[in-house]
Amino acid sequence: MNASRPDSDVPAGKETRPSPLPLAAYRESVALDEPFRPPTASTDAGRPDAHVRAALRLLGADPAMARLGLRADSPGDVDGMDAETARALLRAVLTVRDPGPLPDGAAEAVDAVLDAERRLRPAVPVNGLPTIAERFPGSGFPAGRQTVLWRGDLTVLDADAVVNAANSALLGCFRPLHRCIDNVFHNAAGPRLRDDCHAIMTLQGASEPTGTAKITRGYHLPARYVLHTVGPIVDGRPQASEAQALASSYRACLDLAAQVETIRTVAFCAVSTGVFGYPRSEAAPVALRTVTDWLDAHPGRFDRVVFTVFGEEDEQAYRHALA
Template sequence: MADSQFPSHGLVARGGSPRALPLAAYREAIGLDEPFRPAAAPAPADLLDDHVRTVLRLLGGDPAVPRLGVRAGSPPDPGTADATTARQLLRALLTVRPPGPLPGAAAGLLDAVLGAERRLRPAVAVAQLPSIGEEFPRTRYRAAPHTALWRGDITTLAADAIVNAANSALLGCFRPFHPCIDNAIHSAAGPRLRDDCATVMALQGAAEPTGTAKITRGHHLPARHVLHTVGPITDGRPRTGDAAALAASYRACLDLAAEVGTVRTLAFCAVSTGVFGYPKDEAALVALRTVADWLAAHPGRFDRIVFTVFRADDETAYRRALGTAT
């Protein structure tokens, strides 16, 4: 989605830079403090494939279908597609589909599918993760007792909130199977996450500025909330001010999470290091130092902060950074 879809409506501060919407202006509109209640219970494992095919049939006439390169009303026959193909087609359709309600019974059936898929992905409890101090006893990192480094799929982490590296439209990735964390989080959470983001952005009336954050519910994720932040785009060549912008993203997430009393554990992804191109070693140092500074200024606010990495080179970058961070 292009930034131009969110023209500024009085949300421009002096100097011409956009001003982000405060939590109080959208908290109630997205039911942030209400528990997520799916429209249906998770599908039994032996009925999951049938549910997927039924949802595909119900969405066969959806206006988003042509974006998949097939004729509207004529997606590949769900009845003949194998289970893997059917699930991939449903995921792709939900990826390209704009915000908005699902037709008829599709919402409940999709909740049953997403609930079943969540059960198939074992959740990892933050309390079970060793602290950096326990895992790296020789580190001089001052926040080591209150932080953890974990390599895995952030969509399986049962934290009170996880951080999503978003783009400025804040609606998720619209490219099927694109290997970005934005896509992975929206796919696991389900389309209500995009709906919530659309509500927030409509209220804001402008693209999300770099170095700021928004918070929504997590819906089908094991995490109750998702923090969406826009980090700097560097393409591997950080410019003057990019480190400050990246640090601002981390601080914005911490500040915003602190406004929600139920958030005691928070898991960061490696913001800006994926498709945005920030060098991993430099980004890890920014993350570690920014979090340590924030925790020192707000002792006791969070029980545990997790630095979540997915690839081996991401983990290596943090391990190297922990050798120098203080």
């Protein structure tokens, strides 16, 4: 899974961009150090459908609804939908919606939906996963005792920080129901994630350069933080400059995470693979080598770094690289 890019994006190396905004310049603007307090659990938390319908009613007049060619401001229209259709519509509305405050009452309803869904999904603690040294004792991987290869859904991984493969606008994917990791993260975390990214990008005043990263809170994710990085777009075999840009994305995430004292565990997605075109078989060695070098240069900074894969092809790429 990977995030979709805006059509206006320019591949790495084709555009000169200003220096990215440092953490100190936006940390307070996104209240990075304030823990997110989910809404109080409701009595019907195990059945989020009622909150979904309430949110749709409140969003009925929102421009995002009209953008989809749909309206849900009529109670009859909402009540007539089955639960799956109503949830898909709410997800689509929030996906295409621009950053900004939700209509009165809608934020609370959306929070109730996401809070209920999070508690229905069991979180996977990072520290309970076997390390690479334990799973692959014959690999001789230098960072094997500090790293993990895990196949699963990053939105259920209970790490301190998870890595999102973002686009240069850094606002998430705007394609309804698209199964890219960017969209998946924003759907699970909620619209505050896009609002934070918008605040950062407004302060920066320019698109995010390739090979850099930003950090926000994770909101309704089990992870407290999300690291958003822009990896290179590759067409065919990667060039040396693209391999350097991919390595830069991994380093940028670790460098940024290291500036937040409470982050002890970081979980990466397979940056730049999938729709971004970087061959999995060549991306995996770059990821392994870059993380190993970083951990070697910063001993003891992180307890665990996780390489998360979603599909069989991704996992085999890492297994082959470790072999």
